[in-house]
Amino acid sequence: MKKLWKSNKPMVATLVSGALILLGILLNYQGMETLSAAVFVLSFIIGGFHQATEGIRDTWKNKRLNVDILMVLAAIGASLIGYWLEGALLIFIFSLSGSLEEYATNKSTEAITALMKVVPTTAKRYLSSNQLEEVSIEELQIGDRVLVPKGESVPTDGILLGSRALLDESAITGESIPKEKKATDDLYASTINLQEAIQMEVTKRSKDTLFANIIRLVQTAQNTPSHTASLINRLENTYVKVVLVMVPLMIAVFYWGLDWTWNESFYRGMVLLTVASPCALVASATPATLSAISHAAKQGILFKGGIAIENFGRIDCMAFDKTGTLTEGKPRVTNFNRKPETDPSIIFAIVESLEHDSTHPIASALLAFLREQEYSSITLEDREDLTGFGLTGTYQNSQWKIGKEPFILTSPAQRNELVDEASHLQEDGKTVIYLSKDDEVVATFALLDTPKTDAKATIAFLKENNIHTIMITGDHEATAATIAKELGLNEYRANCLPEEKTHILKELQQTYQMVSMVGDGINDAPALAHSDVGIAMGGGTDIAMQTADVVLMKDELHYLAYTYELSNKLRRITLQNILFSLIVILFLIGANLFQYINLPLGVIGHEGSTILVILNGLRLLLGIKKKPLDT
Known part of the structure; x- marks a missing residue:
């Protein structure tokens, strides 16, 4: 009582x-x-x-x-x-x-009270002697090394120092499935370590963490x-x-x-x-x-206020960034072609040996493709990374080169059926990587930043509700046209710089009453700020919290449809x-x-x-x- x-x-x-x-x-x-x-x-x-x-x-x-x-x-x-x-x-x-x-x-x-309860109050910090001391989270400084035992909450934002970890990030994203982490990946305050004890390096003070920003955002809303x-x-x-x-x-x-x-x-x-x-x-x-804002917060949808959730249902034009918003943000190999007489296992081994330690997104896509193939690793001689152009190496007295067209095709005599086929792939908006042996093109890899699995259905939902859809991207015309056609967008604008996106939004606002912009909250910050309803995907960035009216923590497009119906x-x-x-x-x-x-x-x-x-x-x-x- x-x-x-x-x-x-x-x-x-x-x-x-x-x-x-x-x-x-x-x-x-x-x-x-x-x-x-x-x-x-x-x-x-x-x-x-x-x-x-x-x-x-x-x-x-x-x-x-x-x-x-x-x-x-x-x-x-x-x-x-x-x-x-x-x-x-x-x-x-x-x-x-x-x-x-x-x-x-x-x-x-x-929702806020429940979140506050999972915020840890103390942390186990390493001293210079490698001994542990228990301190208040307010005492943690950027650069401190902290131990997070199994089953305990991460005390503040930081990066993982070990090789891998498994964390429950439901307090941040609302997603119940644990998230796997690898070395140097970001760790967020109040997420829970589900496996053995891990070490982390502090990158933010407790008052500046993503979790603290979420609490402030919902309280403000x-x-x-x-x-x-x-x-x-x-x-x-x-x-x-x-x-x-x-x-x-x-x-x-x-x-x-x-x-x-x-x-x-x-x-x-x-x-x-x-x-x-x-x-x-x-x-x-x-x-x-208040009830709608509270429910949305539990779903990982954060609003800056009642005005934002009320306006969401009045949107009649929704503009999208492409990379990382409509697409995965990572290129994927969609086509592999080779000369019939060339052994595919040799091609795969050569490419793996050339690209194995590169951090370029294209190299990562090629290596991801190779992991699904069967071949035996080899070692190249005289391997050289020509930054901005491509890579070269020698195997069995033959010189192998991999890169884009300007680096590989230096003479009209090098054109063959593979090169002609690559031209068609490029017209479809794909990036083509050439592999040559002694200046003869023997294989090509076509890559494309593929749409998210729920992108097409989300666009269809928006169009069914009479919302005009447009993609505004910095990518070239062919790539933009391919993605726009695949997703069924009403229109697209290509080759746009960040400041040009803002001008396009202003043009759209002359035609439509309520224009929203959906982006990743980083390079799209100006456009998000100028739209009537700015929507940031995957709000792990501080800029998303500052500029967007709505933050979708789960980075899943189908929550646009859910939020529209909730509004x-x-x-x-x-x-x-x-x-x-x-x-x-x-x-x-x-x-x-x-x-x-x-x-x-x-x-x-x-x-x-x-x-x-x-x-x-x-x-x-x-x-x-x-x-x-x-x-």
Whole structure:
């Protein structure tokens, strides 16, 4: 009970208020009217204290009126004319709706609370003598060497010093499948070491880690309302003033214009004060937005605020970077051709010997291709790496060369069927690597940065929802055309420098109302910043946190579709809440004017609608039903 009191005092106060109302009804039934009135007043004070103080504090601090003030005035007014039970019921149900709204807010911050719990407070740091000392994570300095035992959390961002590791990165990405790491790979604070103890080198202070940035980003998002919530909050002050003016005017009309008794006129004024209050309207957007942001954070989708998640569903043009966004960012061998009389195992062995210690992405792609082939390794003589051109070496008195066309084809006489076929591959946007033996081309390898597995299905989903899709890339025309055609994009722009991407976005904004840019958050930072909704993929970069409105931590394109549907569900629920709130207010005002309802029914109808609106918004904590894209 003590824990419950500390964690949710308003709800406990509401329950006590409700119990006192039942006691007051029982006492009144026994004929103890004075005592029952005292109990109702006590219920009034206990149930309304939190809401009243919050309302008065908000009014004083922001110099604006709010619905809390209206409810307190209505309850006091009902009590003044002897309607103790009605006043207590009004405060009880109003307090209940306020407690539920606070519950919604607390529920929306559970993602942050859960994240905070996995942040380690200490780390095991190596001294110069190679001994270990336990220190606070705030004491860690860049360059420190740290031990992370099996089952413990990584204390801060760094790089792996060992050969391999297996980590649970679900706190960062939401992905339940453990991530394998190799030497010098990045390690992130609060991820969990699943295998034997590892050593790491600190690269960031605890306050600057990716994890700390995530927490700050979600906290900021929860404090940044959507356009709809901001509009409703701005209207609340004016609305409350109108109600405060209209109530005494209507009491005067009831008393002098309709010849009702003073008690009846004042009573109807208190009912009007209750039912006309915009409690449900005020609660239409904020709980729903907070719930959506909280759910998205658990899925690894980070928003900078309610505006970002609201705008996502209004996007009508989505621009994409190519490399690392629509494509894997790593070239892959798609075609291998050779002269028929040449032994493929010799070709593979030569290429492996030439490229074995190169770190170039093309070399990595060739070596990945060779790992799937059968051959025996050989050793070349006079191997030479001509940086920027290619590699050469000697095997069995023959000179072998590997590289792109300008390096290999130095004479028209070298052209053969392989070279002609390579020209066609290049027209398809592929990068061709030539292998020659004594200046004769004997094999070619065509490479292409292939699309991500979910890219085509994601583009199809966007087009089905009337979102114009465009790829803006720095790659040459042929490559861009190939990728655009394969994915079914509406259009593409090639050979674009980073600053040109910004100009293209501005052009698109002249045609479309809401233009988003999807990129990796590094070279696309200017475009992300200038778009209406900047979306960074794989937000492991600080620049992504700084410039993007949305960060997809899992680096998977199908989450664009998920986020779009989540945004639209938020919009639908908010619209439902607004329309429902207005209809209930108008109905109750009309029913009061015709004397069809009393104060208890008005309270139940008005505050009941507020509770329903809040519960409807809380549905977004469950997210949406995932519809797998056809990949």
